Amino acid sequence: MSIKRAAVIGGGSFGTVIANILADNGVEILQWMRNESVAESINHEHVNPDYLPDTKLNPSLKATTDLQEAVRGAEVIFVSVPSKFVRQVVGSFVDDLDPTQALVSTTKGIEPDRFLLMSQVLQELCPNNPVAVISGPNLAKEIAKRELAATVIASTNSDLRRNLQESLSCNYFRVYASDDLYGVELGGALKNIYAIVSGFIAALGMGENTKSMIITRSLAEMSRFAEAMGANPLTFLGLAGVGDLVVTCMSPLSRNYRVGYAIGSGQSLEESVDELGEVAEGVNTLRYVREKALELDIYMPLVMGAYEILFNHADPKDVAKGLMTGAFASDVEFALPSHKI
Numbered sequence: 001m002s003i004k005r006a007a008v009i010g011g012g013s014f015g016t017v018i019a020n021i022l023a024d025n026g027v028e029i030l031q032w033m034r035n036e037s038v039a040e041s042i043n044h045e046h047v048n049p050d051y052l053p054d055t056k057l058n059p060s061l062k063a064t065t066d067l068q069e070a071v072r073g074a075e076v077i078f079v080s081v082p083s084k085f086v087r088q089v090v091g092s093f094v095d096d097l098d099p100t101q102a103l104v105s106t107t108k109g110i111e112p113d114r115f116l117l118m119s120q121v122l123q124e125l126c127p128n129n130p131v132a133v134i135s136g137p138n139l140a141k142e143i144a145k146r147e148l149a150a151t152v153i154a155s156t157n158s159d160l161r162r163n164l165q166e167s168l169s170c171n172y173f174r175v176y177a178s179d180d181l182y183g184v185e186l187g188g189a190l191k192n193i194y195a196i197v198s199g200f201i202a203a204l205g206m207g208e209n210t211k212s213m214i215i216t217r218s219l220a221e222m223s224r225f226a227e228a229m230g231a232n233p234l235t236f237l238g239l240a241g242v243g244d245l246v247v248t249c250m251s252p253l254s255r256n257y258r259v260g261y262a263i264g265s266g267q268s269l270e271e272s273v274d275e276l277g278e279v280a281e282g283v284n285t286l287r288y289v290r291e292k293a294l295e296l297d298i299y300m301p302l303v304m305g306a307y308e309i310l311f312n313h314a315d316p317k318d319v320a321k322g323l324m325t326g327a328f329a330s331d332v333e334f335a336l337p338s339h340k341i
């Protein structure tokens, strides 16, 4: 049974494309945002002027600044605000929920205190509600143009997975299923770090072999981290791992890549983030993952190098040189464990 009425919480680029896909598929959809004039523009001009000014949205997509109104009667609530605000925003409507309403996170970030992913935050706030995540190689600006893309819906609730597959699939968006919430979500959060690193590499004018080495070693590092955190690293072979890593490490449409590119071109972190004017989750994720890697003694040379560049003004060229002279290592640690080389 596909979804009849849904809410999207967040007025940014990804929230808007998810709302638009649902509207294209005939779902009655109410999108919540803080900005009254953007909501009016969506309702009357069918455009989100702040984030997707060139996209004509489906006229049936409606927006509101009233959170309670958005959530009331929605079978599924997509949460699409930056990770820093998920707890606060969801916390302000939990008391209005009934247990049949499902929550879906689109947010690719980490809550630092207890290293929680967003589905864990949702589950903690709403222990009786079904939870899912959506993650994959999904640059909002391409999907807005209805260019072909695919994603992953992860949930342990098979009915919810199937309903979401039915409600989001269309001729430009293909939706695959997973029951590994943690792995799918961890992939989406971690790849933002390596998109920043790839931005440095591009700004330094390094070659295609270098870019390929960085993407592949990023995957090795992500998988090593995932395994240490008790996740299934095989999930990273799918769209939410390799898929999202490749697209964000290669595309200037990725905000994280753009932050890395700006820093690699000589701008400060503050200047790069200000100029972006949108969320680049990888900047905070890098801090939290570095801390966790140090705590658990996980070998993550790219994370450590990126941290030095972003937060300690290290020269990206010196960091790159240092990475080439590490101890001899295994290519695929799952095939040849490090202690056997």
Ligand SMILES: NC(=O)C1=CN([C@@H]2O[C@H](COP(=O)(O)OP(=O)(O)OC[C@H]3O[C@@H](n4cnc5c(N)ncnc54)[C@H](O)[C@@H]3O)[C@@H](O)[C@H]2O)C=CC1
Pocket (backbone or CB within 6 Å): 010, 011, 012, 013, 014, 015, 016, 033, 034, 051, 080, 081, 082, 083, 085, 089, 106, 107, 108, 109, 138, 139, 140, 141, 277, 278, 279, 281
């Ligand atoms: N844009 C993309 O291509 C994709 C983004 N995502 C993820 O989706 C999440 C949201 O991303 P975007 O929509 O791209 O971000 P964005 O930067 O385009 O928009 C974020 C939205 O949240 C709102 N917001 C900021 N602070 C808020 C607060 N305190 N309370 C309520 N609302 C607040 C902003 O006003 C804006 O409407 C991020 O975690 C991102 O990693 C996932 C897939 C693709």
Ligand SMILES: O=C(CO)COP(=O)(O)O
Pocket (backbone or CB within 6 Å): 108, 136, 137, 138, 139, 140, 192, 195, 244, 247, 248, 253, 254, 255, 256, 257, 279, 280, 281
């Ligand atoms: O997650 C994304 C694409 O899948 C978007 O990446 P950025 O947040 O770097 O733009």
